[in-house]
Amino acid sequence: AAAYADVDAVILSIDGLQPEKGHETLYVVRELARKRVWFAQALLSSATAEVQQLLAQARRWAEGLGKPVRLWISDKQDAFVRGIAAEFPGVPHRYCANHFLRDVAKPVLEADSHAKVQMRRTVRGLRAIEQEVLAEQRTPKPPVLLAPPCEATSSDAVQGEEASQDVVLDYCAAVRGILNDDQGGPLHPPGLRMAEALADVHASLQRNVEAQKGGRRTSAVPV
Structure with a gap:
């Protein structure tokens, strides 16, 4: 908490890392204002319900710090879009530039x-x-x-x-x-x-x- 004493709000991102198809996907939640990894968890399924549990955990962490979430950043995965809208209503959600570039490319x-x-x-x-x-x-x-x-x-x-x-x-x-x-x-x-x-x-x-x-x-x- 001391690291965020002078931070007005936090900016969060979530991304899934899958080494090979069929393996577990490691979901990582990062806080970008202080460039810290908050937590990571491996999931066998990328269903909206399971991903939303991670987003709920991120909400609890932000509430524990007493800091509002200013922005979410992720790719346009449906589970992210739905989960962030459910857990963080009204918080802006922007898509990762790398994924945007890949889609445009x-x-x-x-x-x-x-x-x-x-x-x-x-x-x-x-x-x-x-x-x-x-x-x-x-x-x-x-x-x-x-x-x-x-x-x-x-x-x-x-x-x-x-x-x-x-x-x-x-x-x-x-x-x-x-x-x-x-x-x-x-x-x-x-x-x-x-x-x-x-x-x-x-x-x-x-x-x-x-x-x-x-x-x-x-x-x-x-x-």
């Missing part, structure tokens, strides 16, 4: 997964591009005659072509890595990251195209 991740499938269907042909470039690289090049440094020769064109081929392969590797990235949760959806990364690659390709149109045909800009 499900449709977000489903929509994100659908978006990833659509993007992967749209971005195709990487293997064919890579095979074509590798075939060109394996094709023997005709010998090139040496020329004075001040004169451009066909060797410059060959080197420029090889550099461009390497950049094409780099683009393909980058896009493949983007399409295979599945890491992330509802706060950082992988589909959203995929769309942003593909947009960056598209912008880089456009810069290379514009550079070629502008006559700067030295070598392609890396990804």
Whole structure:
């Protein structure tokens, strides 16, 4: 009781912890103003009547301290909703942010997964591009005659072509890595990251195209 001497009201939470399906559920009642576990009890059943007994015990503890209950926090389990309404009429009951996020996350991740499938269907042909470039690289090049440094020769064109081929392969590797990235949760959806990364690659390709149109045909800009 001394720990609550300067506390005007208590804030309570209840949650059930079940290690495996079919086992007892450990129900824990916490007081959040002082961050203390008031008590815990294992129940075989999560029926409203049994859970309400725990809530009644929490009410008796609060009455023993002489402190009103300002707020209850739990998930939206029916036994919690009914039991708190019965034992603590008029006391606000809010739902846990983690459970709220979990409920919101499900449709977000489903929509994100659908978006990833659509993007992967749209971005195709990487293997064919890579095979074509590798075939060109394996094709023997005709010998090139040496020329004075001040004169451009066909060797410059060959080197420029090889550099461009390497950049094409780099683009393909980058896009493949983007399409295979599945890491992330509802706060950082992988589909959203995929769309942003593909947009960056598209912008880089456009810069290379514009550079070629502008006559700067030295070598392609890396990804």
